[in-house]
Amino acid sequence: MNEYEIKKEICDIGKRIYNKGMVAANDGNISVKLNDHEFLCTPTGVSKGFMTPEYICKVDENGKVLQANGSFRPSSEIKMHMRVYRERPDVNAVVHAHPMYATSFAIAGIPLTQPIMPEAVIALGCVPIAEYGTPSTEEIPDAVSKYVQHFDSVLLANHGALTFSDSLLNAYFKMESTEFYAQLLYQAKLLGGPKELSEEQVQRLYEIRRQFGLKGKHPADLCPNTKAGKPSCHNCGGNCSHAGASENADLVASITKKVMEQLGL
16 A cells, blocks of 8 residues: 555544544554654544544654644654564554553453453463553553563553554454453453363464464464473463462473373364
């Protein structure tokens, strides 16, 4: 697509997140990578549901304005986007929004780590929470940086959610999937608590993801335990610091390996 078509797509995604209640008033921001030195992004102080292509700004890799019409200026959150692009060369688009359920979990300090639905396990794996940072400062980029190499979706403590992928549509789908996951988990908790998938079931879903060759970052591919031939610690929040801490860890790994061999995985 040419730049004008990309701007139209940004406006379309902006309308989608606004119409779905993922942002209110002028909240949220979207960006797309054109090349290593040019990026398109939404302006500050504008509702994402009412943008047209001329609203969209162009910045360089440092967030410096290259092109902006009238009084439009890039979102102050562009620093967060630039950090993602800098640390994830495979990412071509970033979406930041405040979806109701996902943001509620972020406010409550509860990461989305419970394996409750096959699609969520395959697409997202886990959604950790980056610690709180003051908007428009380097605090948020620094907090997000800890998770960028391991996940494609991150909750921002007391703030919202951030998703990123190889295309704008896929980055938006990550946001939609994150919100749907959060809503299901919330509803399940109201009904007495979710019945989680077993470790064996999670491992089979991880193997399906690997067979599909899905792009992005995911615990199925990056968890140190997986690389060592042990079960991925789905609920570890990404650091796997407890791996091997339990006396039963080796036993669990051995049993899981035998089960997977019997399943032909």
